[in-house]
Amino acid sequence: MKTSSPYPDSLEILLSELKRIPGLGPKGASRIALWLLSDPSRRSIPLSRALANAAEKITLCLECGFWAEATLCKICSDSTRNGSVLCVVEQPMDVLSIEKTGIFRGLYHVLGGRLSPLNQVGPEHLRISQLLKRVEQLKPQEVILALGADVESLATMSYLSSILKEKMIKVSKIAFGIPAGGGIEHADVLTLQNAFKGRSLL
Ligand SMILES: [Zn+2]
Structure with a gap:
């Protein structure tokens, strides 16, 4: 019973x-x-x-998709940030991981996930159209792709790289001392700093 x-x-x-x-x-x-x-x-x-x-x-920043209490997050509202470099990440948590390294002073763009055909996540489910709009407005000198090292993240980076390069944007991806299959939120500060320094052009 x-x-x-x-x-x-x-x-x-x-x-x-x-x-x-x-x-x-x-x-x-x-x-x-x-x-x-x-x-x-x-x-x-x-x-x-x-x-x-x-x-x-708490809501999401209208510009970058990071957590915010107002229309814009603290990073997008910070006039000392360098708007000529845009770093694309999957999740808001990834912004925190990169901020902890202190190596990046540009702006972010949070996709809200990664492409996953098996889970029916296509480009229209991510903040990709907003990314293209921002790229047209900001005209950044470089877009750094800081996604994870698993198959779906790599496929997402390859997709983003091809559509950004069509717009004649310089695209790079961070290097991976990050374990294969790992998201960047698991990487320690030193590994992430090296990943930014060792980024390669796509
Ligand atoms: Zn923002």
């Missing part, structure tokens, strides 16, 4: 939400729930406010 859970309903709901977080199993979810609830005024209440606030305010 199935025994019902001994937890109060509200805790059961909290646990089932926590378990949905990638990488967090039932044990981790229970540990976090216990930690949050053992001091509500200093833990669970500020966290729930921060979550609600971020969920309400």
Whole structure:
């Protein structure tokens, strides 16, 4: 016979939400729930406010697709950034990884994924038309493709490279000390710095 859970309903709901977080199993979810609830005024209440606030305010930058609270993100609004170099990445997290290296001072363009015919992700599902529009407006001297090293990322880079070169844009891709099959969010700072320095023209 199935025994019902001994937890109060509200805790059961909290646990089932926590378990949905990638990488967090039932044990981790229970540990976090216990930690949050053992001091509500200093833990669970500020966290729930921060979550609600971020969920309400965070949107994607209209220009580059990175996280923003206004129309433009902090990077696109920063007049000291070099608009003549555009770095294309797959996900907003990749911008954070590259920013940590301090090696890149240009602007970004977040695609929002990569081409994946098996999962029905075509060019129209990514921010590729916006990329072409930005390239026409910014007329960058170089577009750096900083995508991962798996098959789909490589195919996406090859597609982007061909359509950008049609527009007579200089296109390069970062070098890979990054493990094959790995996304750039897993690369350490030194590897990423070297990948930018060792980029090659396409
Ligand atoms: Zn932006």
